[in-house]
């Protein structure tokens with residue numbers, strides 16, 4: 078091969094990777110949203126899906142819009158974030174929170190819960206209901222955060238498709254709910270709306286786990302199915318954020334298929350219920366207290 | 367193709383029985399990781415792993431996020447999550463929406479593994495009632511990997527292997543009983 082020709086020309090698939098790298102860089106340089114440390118395989122899928130949904134011929138066409146079209150940013154964030162959730166998803170986790178974590182929380186005069194990556198709010202309302210039924214909600218403040226502004230608005234409204242109600246009602250009962258889920262929503266046409274009284278002690282806020290700092294002092298951090306999207310270093314950074322935000326003996330609850338096996342800070346968190354990914358901050362490493 | 371370094375398998379309806387037979391026939395010395403996406407209605411794959419372990423010559427475990435793919439182990443995609451292989455040859459999971467009504471999706475596993483293993487990957491499509499896996503198998507072939515499809519006439523439900531052949535073609539199309547011997551031949555040193 079002629080040395081002057083440099084590297085062999087890239088194949089179409091390699092070209093796609095170059096375009097995605099440039100797209101991610103443009104997003105970071107232009108808007109400060111940093112996806113460089115997300116797990117690449119699923120990020121790539123979402124970028125390609127976004128290109129498809131936008132009828133862009135190439136990822137580079139998206140990059141141009143990221144650079145020049147200010148209104149395009151929310152569309153990109155909505156496409157790259159995955160606001161997929163359920164009420165009482167993994168009911169046994171919510172049961173474990175109620176049975177193993179709430180009794181400890183009950184000993185605090187004021188309870189702070191940080192739900193990071195709240196998506197459309199399904200878990201926020203789930204928590205509020207369980208706290209209400211445990212008689213703890215009056216003295217609880219839930220901070221529900223996400224970096225997807227559209228998702229946060231959706232979470233605030235608490236409106237969901239009625240077809241979800243059946244599964245969620247089953248989940249609620251399996252989680253140990255003591256009424257029926259229907260007591261907490263009103264149904265109209267194809268939609269259900271969660272009782273807005275459940276929101277009275279919730280603060281919704283935009284917070285980016287990649288770039289923002291500690292959000293509040295928390296007795297429980299619930300962050301499920303968010304870290305799965307992060308590569309190891311970003312997972313570590315985020316766990317450090319949670320550690321610094323938790324009071325001594327505070328709880329951390331992750332998604333049931335998430336793993337701390339490759340996290341440098343895993344030693345800070347003692348398993349309380351390993352199968353349900355409920356941990357407690359060890360005594361030595363507490364941040365604020 | 368170059369000498370194989372990993373195997374990915376997709377199936378749905380009738381898949382459990384097919385996997386039992388396939389895994390019973392694999393050589394216990396098979397040095398490659400085997401990653402499986404089998405659609406099931408169950409909320410966990412604990413029982414599936416247990417049943418398969420009864421028949422398999424190799425250890426069977428649920429694939430865990432971030433863990434490296436190790437040779438000689440059969441990994442089952444957890445229920446409710448997409449299973450992906452990163453380029454550093456470790457697993458990752460996602461709860462992105464369903465792909466053709468499925469999560470885990472065979473296409474998602476195949477696409478990502480194709481990229482990570484390129485021309486050293488073998489993709490296998492078995493019995494099933496939808497067309498998940500067809501696009502992923504085409505992707506595997508694009509990267510120079512090998513496509514093995516169960517003969518639709520031999521499959522408990524022919525839709526999935528038929529769709530794979532229509533979309534991707536196959537390097538080998540054969541009855542289930544012949545697939546383990548083929549994989550042993552291709553993968554043993």
Ligand SMILES: C[S@@+](CC[C@H](N)C(=O)[O-])C[C@H]1O[C@@H](n2cnc3c(N)ncnc32)[C@H](O)[C@@H]1O
Nearest residue numbers: 158159160162194196224225285286287301302
């Ligand atoms: C799959 S949802 C998890 C929803 C819910 N916790 C559950 O498990 O059902 C992931 C959420 O994490 C959010 N997310 C992703 N990256 C984030 C970041 N850097 N900062 C804050 N939120 C993020 C997404 O916007 C999305 O709403």
